[in-house]
Amino acid sequence: MRQTKKYEGDDAEALNARDIALVDRIRRDELGAFEELFHAYWDPLCRYAFCYVRSTDDAEEAVQTVFARIWRNRAGWRVGGTVQDYVYLATRNVCFDRLKREAVVRQWGERRVLELRSSPEHGVQADSLIQNAEVEAAVERAFAALPAKRRRICQLRLSSGLSYAEIASLLHISQKTVETQISRGLKFLRSRLEAVRG
Amino acid sequence: MSPLFSEPPLSEEERLYLLLESYLAGDAKSADVKRVRDWLGADPRRGQVIEDIRRIRDIVRAGTSHRSSEEAWRRLLPILLAEHHGSVAALGRLETSRRRLREWAFPTVMRGNRRLAVAMLVLAIGVPAVVTSAVSWRRDVQSARVASAGVRTVATMRGVREEIRLADGSLVTLAPQSELVVERSPDGARNVRLEGEAYFDVVHDERRPFTVHVRNAIVRDVGTRFAIRAYPADSLVRVVVTHGQVSVRPESTTDTTGMLLDPRMLARVNAAGAVTVETDVDTARYVAFRRGQIRFVATPLRDAVLELERWYDIQIRLADPQMGSRHITATIADQTLPDLLDQLRIALNVDVSRVGESFVLSDKPASERPAL
Numbered sequence: 001m002r003q004t005k006k007y008e009g010d011d012a013e014a015l016n017a018r019d020i021a022l023v024d025r026i027r028r029d030e031l032g033a034f035e036e037l038f039h040a041y042w043d044p045l046c047r048y049a050f051c052y053v054r055s056t057d058d059a060e061e062a063v064q065t066v067f068a069r070i071w072r073n074r075a076g077w078r079v080g081g082t083v084q085d086y087v088y089l090a091t092r093n094v095c096f097d098r099l100k101r102e103a104v105v106r107q108w109g110e111r112r113v114l115e116l117r118s119s120p121e122h123g124v125q126a127d128s129l130i131q132n133a134e135v136e137a138a139v140e141r142a143f144a145a146l147p148a149k150r151r152r153i154c155q156l157r158l159s160s161g162l163s164y165a166e167i168a169s170l171l172h173i174s175q176k177t178v179e180t181q182i183s184r185g186l187k188f189l190r191s192r193l194e195a196v197r198g
Numbered sequence: 199m200s201p202l203f204s205e206p207p208l209s210e211e212e213r214l215y216l217l218l219e220s221y222l223a224g225d226a227k228s229a230d231v232k233r234v235r236d237w238l239g240a241d242p243r244r245g246q247v248i249e250d251i252r253r254i255r256d257i258v259r260a261g262t263s264h265r266s267s268e269e270a271w272r273r274l275l276p277i278l279l280a281e282h283h284g285s286v287a288a289l290g291r292l293e294t295s296r297r298r299l300r301e302w303a304f305p306t307v308m309r310g311n312r313r314l315a316v317a318m319l320v321l322a323i324g325v326p327a328v329v330t331s332a333v334s335w336r337r338d339v340q341s342a343r344v345a346s347a348g349v350r351t352v353a354t355m356r357g358v359r360e361e362i363r364l365a366d367g368s369l370v371t372l373a374p375q376s377e378l379v380v381e382r383s384p385d386g387a388r389n390v391r392l393e394g395e396a397y398f399d400v401v402h403d404e405r406r407p408f409t410v411h412v413r414n415a416i417v418r419d420v421g422t423r424f425a426i427r428a429y430p431a432d433s434l435v436r437v438v439v440t441h442g443q444v445s446v447r448p449e450s451t452t453d454t455t456g457m458l459l460d461p462r463m464l465a466r467v468n469a470a471g472a473v474t475v476e477t478d479v480d481t482a483r484y485v486a487f488r489r490g491q492i493r494f495v496a497t498p499l500r501d502a503v504l505e506l507e508r509w510y511d512i513q514i515r516l517a518d519p520q521m522g523s524r525h526i527t528a529t530i531a532d533q534t535l536p537d538l539l540d541q542l543r544i545a546l547n548v549d550v551s552r553v554g555e556s557f558v559l560s561d562k563p564a565s566e567r568p569a570l
Contacts (some may be wrong), residue, residue: 043267186212
């Protein structure tokens with residue numbers, strides 16, 4: 001299996017160091033530290049959860065649950081790998097719990113509810129829908145993990161549809177830099193997509 | 199200048215992505231458009247690459263409408279600060295028990311030995327009850343129903359829902375605190391009586407209509423899926439069709455046709471026997487209970503509380519009766535009790551505390567209410 005870089009740039013190390021420090025303080029009942037963690041991860045985790053549960057309310061609820069549980073169990077909170085891995089995994093688990101309990105798979109894009117019955121045809125459909133969710137979630141997470149500047153440039157290009165010249169002008173950088181940032185961003189995002197797709 | 203901006207020149211792969219992205223965005227130069235098309239044409243597998251880029255773009259583009267983290271924090275904070283009810287941790291999720299009841303006479307001949315197994319119920323407070331045998335009873339019923347000739351009864355208690363497979367293959371999901379009585383008819387007709395709430399998935403058989411008698415209404419179909427609700431506390435009988443067609447009529451009429459309901463139609467039969475029909479309803483809301491889910495859509499709190507009490511087998515009190523007229527919009531999906539209470543705190547912006555055997559919902563003191 002090809003080893004793909006999970007994080008981009010030096011930011012990742014610094015970020016994790018910050019997170020670990022927060023965890024220590026949270027374990028010691030520091031609400032302020034918990035709030036910092038909350039603000040740091042709320043947006044990306046909501047987008048991530050949405051990929052699975054396909055509803056804004058449910059996504060928010062899932063992330064709220066993750067944080068409420070962390071706080072409730074803060075005294076013995078242990079983080080094995082990175083804090084980022086932990087919160088993303090916890091969110092995914094909460095989403096899956098919900099999906100499993102519902103035993104209902106929602107149709108992507110159209111929000112129709114598809115009953116998951118015992119027929120194999122529906123089984124296959126459910127698998128591919130979950131696979132879709134995993135791919136989307138992986139890209140969401142990777143995007144959130146891009147260094148701030150790169151993420152901003154990619155956002156301006158992919159989401160807002162600005163031209164290279166417009167972005168360069170807006171951020172006071174060269175067009176060459178814009179090209180570099182976008183291509184590197186796409187390469188990283190695609191590598192994460194491939195890793196999940198297999 | 200940040201180190202980020204003095205990187206080595208782009209690799210071929212990176213150049214490609216840039217090209218494909220421009221192509222997809224529609225602002226590639228015509229020479230580049232040709233290059234992309236030639237490149238794609240040379241090897242069909244390359245289609246995957248451009249599809250990936252397209253997908254990435256769609257994902258990044260997708261808007262979201264979730265709350266800001268500030269607003270979300272304001273809602274979460276009171277919950278973190280509230281006292282937690284440690285003893286409640288013992289209460290678990292709703293349990294669903296699945297059973298095949300082979301003795302249902304639809305229309306098979308009754309077996310020789312009628313087993314009267316007594317349900318083993320764990321009545322200790324806080325432990326979900328799991329029904330393990332063919333006959334169960336409701337806590338508040340004076341005498342247990344006993345299987346007698348041609349009649350079988352299944353009842354659920356509060357906090358328990360049940361799936362029952364009838365001998366003809368039909369499947370009935372009973373909500374908590376409900377009762378289904380199955381009668382055996384000599385001519386093989388399929389007749390049941392319902393109290394409470396249930397979802398019916400009836401096997402198609404035109405020769406033997408499936409009839410549900412519920413309070414003062416009669417619901418008939420030949421092979422469909424529908425939900426019926428008529429708890430004692432409800433003022434009317436409600437029928438929602440998800441697939442197929444059912445007919446609904448009050449038992450007082452002699453006209454046996456009744457009102458025909460198609461999917462996404464909802465009928466209400468009031469105490470006087472008047473049937474009103476609503477079309478184009480969101481059926482998911484009314485059948486959510488099959489999956490252990492309750493949906494409240496601008497539901498008055500007093501009604502929502504009744505529902506939650508029944509589903510979780512708990513007591514809920516409102517500190518101020520006026521609160522009963524507030525509306526709650528939320529989806530409860532088989533959460534553990536602590537998670538449910540957290541959800542209520544967030545959704546209603548109230549305190550939830552344990553007082554004896556009950557949970558009390560109360561407004562927060564004005565000083566603590568976050569500005570919304």
